[in-house]
Amino acid sequence: MTSTVRPEEAHAPTAPEFPMTRAAACPFDPPPALKADQEQGPLRKVRLWDGTTPWLVTRYTDQRTLLADPRISADVTRSGYPSPAPLRGTSFSFILMDDPEHARQRRMVTAPFTIRRVEALRPAVQKIVDGLIDEMLSGPARTDLVQSFALPVPSLVICELLGVPYADHDFFQLNSRILISRTAAAEDRAAAHGNLIGYLDELMADKIARPADDLLSGLGMRVEAGELSRREAAEMGVLLLLAGHETTANMIALGTLALLEHPAQLALLRDTEDPKVVTGAVEELLRYLNITHGGRRRVALEDIEIAGEVIRAGEGIIVPNDIGNRDPEVFTDPDRLDLRRDARRHVAFGFGVHQCLGQPLARMELQVVYSTLYRRIPTLRLDTALDQLSFKHDGAVYGVHELPVAW
Template sequence: MTSTVRPEGAPAPALPEFPMPRATGCPFDPPPALKAEQERGPLRTVRLWDGTTPWLATRYADQRALLSDPRVSADVTRPGYPSPAPVRGSSFSFILMDDPEHARQRRMVTAPFTIKRVEAMRPAVQRIVDGLIDTMLSGPPRTDLVQSFALPVPSLVICELLGVPYTDHDFFQENSKTIISRSATPEERGAAHAKLIGYLDELVGHKTAAPADDLLSKLGTRVEAGELSRREAAEMGVLLLLAGHETTANMIALGTLALLEHPGQLALLRDTEDPKTVAGAVEELLRYLNITHGGRRRVALEDIECAGEVIRAGDGIIVPNDIGNRDPEVFTDPDRLDLRRDARRHVAFGFGVHQCLGQPLARMELQVVYSTLYRRIPTLRLDADPKELPFKHDGSVYGVHELPVAW
């Protein structure tokens, strides 16, 4: 690392703590301190909860380069990995593994998420969205959009895809919240994870005995063939169940709030019937909001030269995609929401071999939601003081706990 000379006896400058808090009144923007680090240089060092000091890659080009570099590991068990919290247990999903095991397990669940298969699901997702809106419109002209709409849409979709009974949604949603909460203790997160593992393990057993046309049944077939253990199949189920509803639900709610706060942009979506305009709007909202705000975590396997620095083997690396998506070298006027912008290059889903498996499904769900909700409820408005909204500052997935709306 490049160093500067300090007067003898002078204390070393304090490193910024990561993650960093967002500014009050700026709920859609990355933390000001993170923006300041980006302006100071492309590669910085920060301090984590456990006192370790990993590298922070703040510029878009370096983020993509590091995330696609085979000398950079996603293996949470490697020394130097910058964990966001204490690690418990000895079993992890494939997103926290390296190739070839990462690739082997990932291939087992890719088929339902191909663009062709996802597009075939669009009519069913449209029926889910329309049905939930029908229910909202049949009742009082106000609701919490999170509970009435944003959370049920992706939960119903991922339950159907996996073969998980939607009647159990309270159970898996409550435990999912605990797993991604920064305020939960390691014991609480471990207990919630164990409950979900036990639930999915039992369900895989049922699917193995009586298979259906769903992803858990296909994983059960892999277990019978000796390609996976039941524990591994359950881990994969937890990953897909959690990621399949938490991230999209928060994008629906936070995206709606952002649009309500930018009525001119909302009008573009409400008044268009052009699928390309809707698809472009989804990409811009993903770029602008980027709800995963803890950064992709990695560790260097070898010495790597990057942005004029040397990342040593064993050094932790954090790639905060939210600030990469606000890089002015890539996106003109990056702090402005512009649904007509070509934002397809964003890194909201990551980059490289570990980029989000479910991104085609997330895109399709958001396209259906954003092209339907505001058209069917054109008078939709926020029914609360924006300053009083409960934002999820305590979790690894950002959004709002509640979104009171009226029409």
């Protein structure tokens, strides 16, 4: 039997606010209210910042089913799309589009992220990681791991891949942080987006005039061929630059913190020489932490019956991957970090046609980091109390603002 929600019920005061608050004592876990929702039922209505009440989908199987369903849309301009913040002054790249335009633009940047091409980068990433560790070891035996290691690793990699000068990293990291903040004013986010677009547009002009062997030069060729406008190419550059450093940087720092808080698991990773163990550990950390904690956002194009409910055309849908990855129907004892678990079925990178383009690169970077950092600094420890750390509750990407460590 299915149930439907009457219009007057859609805005009922009982709908809880989303995003929900994590428990301060459990910073690695999804919010307790989200866990309770999963236990009570697979779908429910939640209330967003603008008073709209999209559907929240909490169970793994239903999440994958919906993310693979062509009757839901990722188009942020459609009525009913559950935006995480005001969209004033912001334009969008292909991840917030539907096919066929989504597929057309995505294909233009797929080649550098294939497994074969990414594996060819592994020695260069290893060199970056070793060089940054050398710098840390040459100075005082304490540092903020975010600034000295977690941010530079993926920033250096994505800058090399795109053809962006790493000397500009302070500029694009600052504007990226504002752009993905849920609490920043709409005009500040619009200004940050404009700054990044302007920067990439100027860089694109230079790549068109003087092409090199990098991804932005490839997009410049698409512009010259009339396949993209320069604005579209700049938007794609912003997306790749932001996603390429922000998510992996937070995963490096948060993953390190989780391991420091689970020393027996850290020992498994530090002491192994088996690349399969490292690969499995990366997948488990991605499952356990899942830093993209605001959920995948969609809107229904047609009525969809699922899990005993009917999602009506035009209603918003939020798929929080972090709670999907803690579904006990799929992962035994899901709140336990177990690096020997087979966690390959996780949905940290999403699912369906919009799953993360850069996941092979992220996986490889994390494998290099996690197999190197703790082996080379075996006495690495947290240099403050866990409850003194500041977590990124206000952003689209979860992590820590700073990670003081010593050895």
